[in-house]
Amino acid sequence: MTRNTEAALIIAASFLAAFGVTLVNFARGGSVDVQTSLTFLVFLITFGGLQVAVRTWAPRATPLLLAPIVALTAIGFLEVYRLDVVRAGLQRWWLLIGAGLAALVLALLSKPGTSVLRRYRNLILVISIALLLLPNLSSDWAFPLKGLEVNGSRLWVVLELGFTQMQFQPAELAKLGLVTFVAAYLADHQRALREAHRQVGPLRFPEPRQLIPLLAAWGVSVVILVWQRDLGASLLLFAGFVLLLYAATGATGYLAAGGLLALLGGVASSLMFDHVQRRVVAWIAPFENYQDEGFQIAQGLFALGSGSLAGAGPGLGRPDLIPNASTDFIFAAVGEELGFAGSVAVIALFALVVSVGLGIAFRSRDTFRKLLAAGLTFIFGIQVFLIIGGILRILPLTGITLPFMSYGGSALVGNLVLIALLLRISHEEAS
Amino acid sequence: MPDVILAILRIIFLGLVYLFVWQVARAIGSHLGISVRRRRREGRKILFVRSESQKGIEVEITDVTVLGRSDEADLVIDDPYASDFHMRLVAQENAMMLHDLGSTNGTYVNGRRVTAPTELRRGDNIQVGKTVMEVR
Numbered sequence: 311m312t313r314n315t316e317a318a319l320i321i322a323a324s325f326l327a328a329f330g331v332t333l334v335n336f337a338r339g340g341s342v343d344v345q346t347s348l349t350f351l352v353f354l355i356t357f358g359g360l361q362v363a364v365r366t367w368a369p370r371a372t373p374l375l376l377a378p379i380v381a382l383t384a385i386g387f388l389e390v391y392r393l394d395v396v397r398a399g400l401q402r403w404w405l406l407i408g409a410g411l412a413a414l415v416l417a418l419l420s421k422p423g424t425s426v427l428r429r430y431r432n433l434i435l436v437i438s439i440a441l442l443l444l445p446n447l448s449s450d451w452a453f454p455l456k457g458l459e460v461n462g463s464r465l466w467v468v469l470e471l472g473f474t475q476m477q478f479q480p481a482e483l484a485k486l487g488l489v490t491f492v493a494a495y496l497a498d499h500q501r502a503l504r505e506a507h508r509q510v511g512p513l514r515f516p517e518p519r520q521l522i523p524l525l526a527a528w529g530v531s532v533v534i535l536v537w538q539r540d541l542g543a544s545l546l547l548f549a550g551f552v553l554l555l556y557a558a559t560g561a562t563g564y565l566a567a568g569g570l571l572a573l574l575g576g577v578a579s580s581l582m583f584d585h586v587q588r589r590v591v592a593w594i595a596p597f598e599n600y601q602d603e604g605f606q607i608a609q610g611l612f613a614l615g616s617g618s619l620a621g622a623g624p625g626l627g628r629p630d631l632i633p634n635a636s637t638d639f640i641f642a643a644v645g646e647e648l649g650f651a652g653s654v655a656v657i658a659l660f661a662l663v664v665s666v667g668l669g670i671a672f673r674s675r676d677t678f679r680k681l682l683a684a685g686l687t688f689i690f691g692i693q694v695f696l697i698i699g700g701i702l703r704i705l706p707l708t709g710i711t712l713p714f715m716s717y718g719g720s721a722l723v724g725n726l727v728l729i730a731l732l733l734r735i736s737h738e739e740a741s
Numbered sequence: 742m743p744d745v746i747l748a749i750l751r752i753i754f755l756g757l758v759y760l761f762v763w764q765v766a767r768a769i770g771s772h773l774g775i776s777v778r779r780r781r782r783e784g785r786k787i788l789f790v791r792s793e794s795q796k797g798i799e800v801e802i803t804d805v806t807v808l809g810r811s812d813e814a815d816l817v818i819d820d821p822y823a824s825d826f827h828m829r830l831v832a833q834e835n836a837m838m839l840h841d842l843g844s845t846n847g848t849y850v851n852g853r854r855v856t857a858p859t860e861l862r863r864g865d866n867i868q869v870g871k872t873v874m875e876v877r
Contacts (some may be wrong), residue, residue: 322761329754336747373774377765623751655758662769
């Protein structure tokens with residue numbers, strides 16, 4: 311596929327978004343209106359602009375990554391628009407901002423290359439941890455930067471600019487920083503980690519001393535879980551770290567030890583913490599607890615079930631009955647209105663993005679770039695797995711957003727930057 | 742808006758989504774070299790890309806093949822800089838081994854002179870004198 315094919319696919323997906331919006335309008339008795347053209351234009355500017363940035367600053371980057379992402383954004387946007395027109399308007403602004411930031415990342419990295427991220431890994435770690443801790447700032451002091459508690463989790467930061475205020479989840483960017491740090495750390499210590507190991511039966515175990523970073527990551531995840539009550543981010547970071555350790559060393563022992571630690575932490579925290587226990591109860595018995603904990607999951611399952619094969623049609627179902635449908639449960643909304651067919655298409659598109667990301671990692675010769683590409687792809691894939699698994703009741707529900715589809719500015723910006731980094735890596739490896 | 746048209750439109754929408762997914766998947770598949778048909782016989786053919794008289798000829802290497810200027814070579818290279826018995830290609834699964842048979846002017850793979858047996862993959866370039874062959 312060439313850049314021009316990619317451009318054609320971007321235009322096609324922008325058309326798809328506008329078509330979907332129009333279908334929702336039709337279902338409401340309206341017709342083609344300003345929303346249709348606005349959506350088409352914003353998609354075209356966002357992703358067309360991103361492609362121009364790629365052509366300028368990373369011309370050898372893979373042309374395979376943008377197309378599936380535009381399609382995912384289009385399908386997600388259609389459901390957000392269907393659920394909440396005001397949020398859809400905001401989402402369009404976030405798309406433009408996110409594309410701008412992604413282009414900025416490409417421009418900034420065009421001279422020094424991604425190796426600059428490896429050199430400043432400790433600075434990146436400090437910034438990421440600071441970002442993670444930002445929501446723990448006081449909510450009622452005079453300083454314009456405040457923490458905010460929403461639905462029992464401390465994830466938000468409010469920046470008051472006098473006339474207006476901006477809300478942001480700094481963890482979305484901190485995730486990228488943490489992955490970058492871990493990739494750089496492992497690239498620097500790969501040999502030591504790889505050589506020091508013992509064979510125990512079929513499993514290769516690292517030396518006990520080498521387990522320290524693993525335990526540290528586990529500690530960070532637990533701290534996030536306890537202090538910020540964010541089950542999703544906690545699981546995501548831990549799983550991402552374990553997979554990256556495995557990718558760097560090939561030691562299966564890390565997977566076993568990591569799985570054991572996760573299980574241990576999961577069981578312990580569900581016994582000790584109320585907010586985790588509620589999630590587990592809702593997961594195991596949603597219909598028995600229909601009135602309280604299980605309501606959201608049960609509504610999601612009803613939505614998926616009533617969607618059947620081809621769905622109710624955009625704007626014709628009732629996904630608005632699911633609490634938080636446009637953020638956490640966007641996949642259930644897709645399942646209801648586009649049916650099994652639409653959900654499978656969405657999962658296929660995610661699988662394609664992950665396969666392209668891992669392809670970039672496999673083709674990379676430089677260790678840091680290889681691990682960074684793998685790590686970014688891992689956290690992208692794990693997010694998708696965790697939230698779709700939660701909606702399908704395969705896993706306990708974690709309040710993670712579905713990349714590129716859920717409403718949410720911080721997540722959209724973070725994921726567009728993630729894609730920009732992957733594009734940059736593929737450009738450097740092709741040069 | 743009548744229900745029938747709406748129903749048709751939303752099926753068209755789903756159809757377009759799938760058309761899109763199919764296009765993207767095919768592009769990615771061909772990029773990664775995942776194609777059932779091509780996979781079986783990959784990296785076992787050579788195509789003359791640049792040559793005085795043999796340009797465009799594609800030969801499949803099935804077993805052990807000796808290439809050179811001599812008529813007794815299995816595959817004749819029509820190039821004044823080629824030795825009589827210039828090199829040997831040994832077919833493997835999805836690859837070939839190239840052995841230079843002590844040729845006078847050398848064999849170049851991807852621009853580098855061959856000094857030891859070299860594994861050839863799909864897309865590699867072999868140069869003998871002014872003749873260039875591509876592994877396919």
